[in-house]
Amino acid sequence: MSDSGRKKPPLVADRRYSAKKKPTSAKTSSKTASKAPIKTPAKASAKRRAAPRKVARNPIVAALRAVVRWIFRLIWGFSWRIGAIVFALLALSVGYIYMTLPEANALLDGRAKGSVTLTDRSSQVFAWRGDQFGGVVTAQSVSPHLKNAVIATEDKRFYHHFGLSPRGILGAVRINLREGRGPLSGHGGSTITQQTAKLLCLGVVYDPEIWKNETAYEADCRTGSLWRKIKEATFALALEAKYTKDEILSIYLNRAYLGGGAYGAEAAAQRFFGKPASALSAAEGAMLAGLLTAPTSLAPTNNLERSQNRAGVVIGLMQDQGYLSDSLARDALANPAELSEAAEARAGGYFADWVMSSGPEFFTRNSAADVVIKTTLDPRIQKAAEDALTYIFDEKVREGSKAQAAIVVMSADGAVRGMVGGRKTKVAGAFNRATQALRQTGSAFKPFVYATALEMGYSSNDTIEDSPVTINIPGSGPWTPQNYDKKFHGRVTLTEALRSSLNIPAVKVAQSVGLDMVRKVASEFGIQSDLALGPALALGASESTLIEMTGAYAGILNGGSSVTPYGLVELRMQGDTEPVMTATGGIGERVIREDAAQELIWMMYQVTTRGTGSRANLDDREVAGKTGTTQAARDAWFIGFSADYVAGVWMGYDDNTPLRGVTGSGLPAEIWHETMVRVHEGVPASPLPMLRNGSAPKKTAPVAKAKPERRDTQTGIEKMLRDLLGGGGNR
Incomplete structure (x- = not known):
């Protein structure tokens, strides 16, 4: 029955503390309970009325959900197990590497090879090589x-x-x-x-x-x-x-x-x-x-x-x-x-490479330790050579020319002070034309012909006939040398012949003193390349390097003793004070008498003051030297010296293309001049150690007979030299 019409009791707050209820007998309690109707609480009834009716699930959806849950559990099961395995392997790997690692200090230097530090003559670092x-x-x-x-x-x-x-x-x-x-x-x-x-x-x-x-x-x-x-x-x-x-x-x-x-x-x-x-x-x-x-x-x-x-x-x-x-x-x-x-x-790149190549390989190229090499390089002279070369090529050489040049400057004892191996001066590891290029020397070889004659008793004032001569070369036939100007100058002194770079007198003198003696003197002065066997030897048919030729001229300046060019002064291990090795070059055995060398210097002095090398002459001091030009002008040289320094210049093309309008008396002499002007800035002028004109006795040199050189075997080199030099072209 509804109680909606029943009067609602007034709202009364519950007592905080209820009075003690009287105990009820079990009998009364059970009786009352049996008569009282069972009432369902209103909230529970409401929940039953509000509860939604259960909807039957689609079996396909249920199956798919079950499959997804199974796959997820499978993947999770694999993932954490694989993850655990990977983590364990990673931990083992890290642990193994950890155990193999040395102390940190052992890992600071990891180079496979050592390094070479090069210092100049003042012990200042100028180049490095290696790691x-x-x-x-x-x-x-x-x-x-x-x-x-x-x-x-x-x-x-x-x-x-x-x-x-x-x-x-x-x-x-x-x-x-x-x-x-x-x-x-x-x-x-x-x-x-x-x-x-x-x-x-x-x-x-x-x-x-x-x-x-x-x-x-x-x-x-x-x-x-x-x-x-x-x-x-x-x-x-x-x-x-x-x-x-x-x-x-x-x-x-x-x-x-x-x-x-x-x-x-x-x-x-x-x-x-x-x-x-x-x-x-x-x-x-x-x-x-x-x-x-x-x-x-x-x-x-x-x-x-x-x-x-x-x-x-x-x-x-x-x-x-x-x-x-x-x-x-x-x-x-x-x-x-x-x-x-x-x-x-970046000075001395060519020089540094040369020192590295000429030093002991186990120290300079294969050493696992760090090496310090003190060298002969003079940075001031090195810069002088580089600036001179740059100046000439910028001002005197046509734009686009591929011609190359090289310069070597050294002291009279062979200590190399500067070296330029090509037009690009700021390089390392490049082809060095000063030390690696073997080129025909042309008339730059003639001083060694006259050195031999002077050593054998001839004088600079002796005369020789500049007239036609034909020499029969076995296996090649007759050979007739000619002068550069295609003229004959009659009787001339040895000084005049060298000063004007006459070919015929040089050949006659070489024949007179003996080609074997000329080869001996040249080789003892330091020209180690193969020297020509025929009479064209006198005209520079042989090949040599610029540093070799410059070193040979240094022997003339120092009074006739051989010279071995060198750049290494001492080599020591980094951190040490005592050197492992010291200089590997310098002055060697005497080749010609001192007075013969001094007379030859006088003859070469005439070349720069009145002869083919006048463009090389310096205004403030005496210099001596010799020009050189090979057949078809494939090579042009000027090598000379003051009382303090010897310098050599070569010019040409790497592929032997002939130079156009260039002889040793031209651009090479000008490069030499510009170099030596800069080299001698601030250096007091000193006279050349030479015997002046008229100090030696005068006599007539015998004319060489046109006869073949005494040899038992024939070779094709004479024919090659004849073809190369038959037209003169040495000045």
Whole structure:
């Protein structure tokens, strides 16, 4: 029945504490209970009325749901088990690598070979060769600017990650895909720790039995396959477990290649700025950090402007990350890093290469240790030769000419003070025309013909007939030498014959004293190349190098003793004070008498004052020398000396193309003149050590008979020389 019409009782608050109820007998209670109707609470009734009616499930949907749940459970089961296995393998790998890693100090120098530091005669560094390592630096000892620049450029979260940077890797993959490359090609997103792992080649040491050479080994260390990346990541984790962050950064700063042959921050700081890595400014630190991206192409010795531009980008990163204040950043950008004088000059590239090639191979090219070589180079003289060559080619040689030239300057004892092996002076490892090019010497050989005559008792005032002569060469037939001007000058003194570079008198004198004696004197003066066997020997048919010929002329200047050109003064191991070896050249045995050498110097003095070499003459001091031009002007020479220095100049084409309008009395003499003017700046003038005109007795030299040279065997070389020199062409 409804109680809607029943009067509602007034609302009365419940008592907080109810009165004790009287105990009810069990009998009464059960009786009351049996009579009272069972009432369902209103809330429960409402819930029953509101409960939705159950809908029957679709069996297909239920089955699909069951399958999905089963697959999910299966995948989850496999995933966590595989994950656990991978984690265990990773932990084992990291642990194994951890156990094999040495102490951090053992990993600071990773070069396969040592380096060679070359110093000039004043012990100032001018060149480096090999893999340079300036010494150990640490993250605490390097300039803070360099440390901050490296972190800002290479890995700004270095001190906050565990060796890997997922964010960096994903960013690199995204950039690579956007630029159309593979996900692992190009940007790598590597941390400094991963780069250190790569520098360590993941702990693999070079083995010549496995790799063809070191280049193949290094290429294998830098492969970018997926498997290699996994191994690299594992090795990086082991590095993080083994070493502190500063130790990892120290290994990186010592092993990274920074261009110019420099491995490590100390070597690079010394190589480019001439200062220790601890003293680098913000601009210099930024430049070194910028080289890590592309050390060869960005090296400041290759392209300073490009290197400075890259440093500007690094300075911006340092400023953005709070390593540089705005004012310091502006100052660094306004005053970019500059190369040291030695690095800027890049002096003596040809000279350094020559010293390296002439020194003992086990020290200069195959040494695992660091070597310091003190040399004879004089930077002032080196610059004088370079500037002279540049001046002549800029002012006197037609634009586009491919002609080459070389210069050697040395002291009378053979100590080489300067060397230019070609028109490009700022080079290393290039073909050196001063030491490697074998060229015919032309009339530059004639002083050794007259040296032989003077040694055998002839005088500079002796005369000889400049008249036609024909010599029968066995196997080649008759040969008739001619003078350059195609004329005959009658009876001339030996001085006049040398001064005018007459061919016929030189041939007659050589025949008179004996070709064997001429070869002997020339070889003892230091011309070691094969000397021609026929009479064309007197006209310079033989080949020689510029340094060899210049050294032979030095023997004339020093009074007739042989000279071995040298550039090495002493060689010592870096850190040692005592040299391992000392000079390998200098003055040797006497070849001709001193008075004969002094008389020859007088004859050669006439060449520069009144003869073919007048363009080489200097206004403020005495000089002597000799021109030389080969057949068809394929080679042009001038070699001469003052009382202080000997210099030789060669000019020609690498492919033997004839020079056009050039003889030894022309451009080579002018190059020699410009070189020696600069060489002697500030040097007091000294007279040449020569016997002046009339100091020697006068007599007539016998005319050589036109007879074949006494030899039992025939050779085809005479015919070749006849073809080359039959028309004269030696001046």
